[in-house]
Amino acid sequence: MALSRLSHRGVGSTLLRPFSARPISSDATLTIETSVPFTAHNCDPPSRDVATSAPELLTFFRDMALMRRMEIAADSLYKAKLIRGFCHLYDGQEAVAVGMEAGITKRDCIITAYRDHCTFLGRGGTLLEVFAELMGRREGCSKGKGGSMHFYKKESGFYGGHGIVGAQIPLGCGLAFAQKYSKDEAVTFALYGDGAANQGQLFEALNIAALWDLPAILVCENNHYGMGTAEWRAAKSPAYYKRGDYVPGLKVDGMDVLAVKQACKFAKEHALKNGPLILEMDTYRYHGHSMSDPGSTYRTRDEISGVRQERDPIERVRKLLLTHDIAAEKELKDIEKEIRKEVDEAIAKAKESPMPDPSDLFTNVYVKGYGVEVLISSNYTALEFYRRMDIFS
Ligand SMILES: Cc1ncc(C[n+]2csc(CCOP(=O)(O)OP(=O)(O)O)c2C)c(N)n1
Ligand SMILES: [Mg+2]
DSSP: OOGGGGTTTTOSOTTTSOSOOOOSSOOOEEEEEOSSOOEEESSOOOOSEEEEEHHHHHHHHHHHHHHHHHHHHHHHHHHTTSSOSOOOOOTTOHHHHHHHHHHSOTTSEEEOOSOOHHHHHHTTOOHHHHHHHHTTOTTSTTTTSSOTTOOOBGGGTBOOOOOSTTTHHHHHHHHHHHHHHTTOOOOEEEEEETTGGGOHHHHHHHHHHHHTTOOEEEEEEEOSEETTEEHHHHOSOOOGGGTTTTSOEEEEETTOHHHHHHHHHHHHHHHHHHOOEEEEEEOOOSSOSSTTOOSOSSSOHHHHHHHHHHHOHHHHHHHHHHHTTSSOHHHHHHHHHHHHHHHHHHHHHHHHSOOOOGGGGGSSSSGGGOSOOOBSSSSOBHHHHHHHTTTTO
16 A cells, blocks of 8 residues: 555654644554564463554554654764763664553553653654753753653653652552542553662552552563663563562563553553553663663674664564555655654754743742742852852853
């Protein structure tokens, strides 16, 4: 089927409109088997046969390719010193963010760690908000004051963006508590890494979540490294889907967007009826841990290129689109070209956005007027102090 017949769904500008406009036409259902079987702990796994459609597969391709391009562009902006401070990239892991959105709704909540750019985009954020935030500009999603690790979009259920490893897990269970208390019939996905999976607070939060049957889904994005530490050096049992003991779990190929979608749908239904569940997403990050890590001292280049060749989530969907005759190679290349243009336009626009005003130091610190302005000395306030120290020049 020619791409034009699919009316270029979702191939508009993401600069000012929300990400991932759903396809207009809904073609016949396609059933595609997941790359590998699910492995379940204390529950029956969902079917490996995933229902999808041509427009959905095209949207998956486009959304993941857009995320990939955005992260590559962030890498260049960082090297050009236009992005400063911390910056953790998500390329390689895109199928988790995209597949999860396909299995849930924006009434469900998501909370994650610092590798949050693509999750934000998946929740409906725009490229402009991403690049402006990364460059510390006012049009950023956190008004340029959060930076890479602190993206938020509360109106579509995205609660950050957290720099303290594991801290988002109990917060996520708190969101699930609120959902149950308010009878929302919605769930919370709390994402964390394999490094965080060994922390005590995870088990404390899980205990309460299980005790109170909270609709919490703990998603371990297992990219197999915590900074530069391989999972086998840090975890006695790296079978993270089983680590909840009395809490059911499912191991999922996190490089297969369809498997992620199926698992998240299943997890939502399970959590609403029975309480928490762990999803272990077997995934991989191509970049180093953060911009200061070349990512090649604790793993071989062959390992990275092997994953790229055999498991890349975008290439997997490209193959599906070609073998099911949904799009031709040239059409997919055109989509990628268009994406590059969109990303470049967003960066140009973000560069025009002003930096926050010094007075913004005191806004959005406390909720609605709670808190006080700091007095550095009896003679002047913190703002005056910073001015005198020439910090804004
Ligand atoms: C409480 C705490 N301890 C240590 C750190 C430093 N730190 C930042 S990321 C990280 C590794 C986390 O690895 P993982 O959970 O696997 O997530 P990934 O970076 O692989 O996505 C560490 C130790 C931190 N930010 N917070
Ligand atoms: Mg990790």
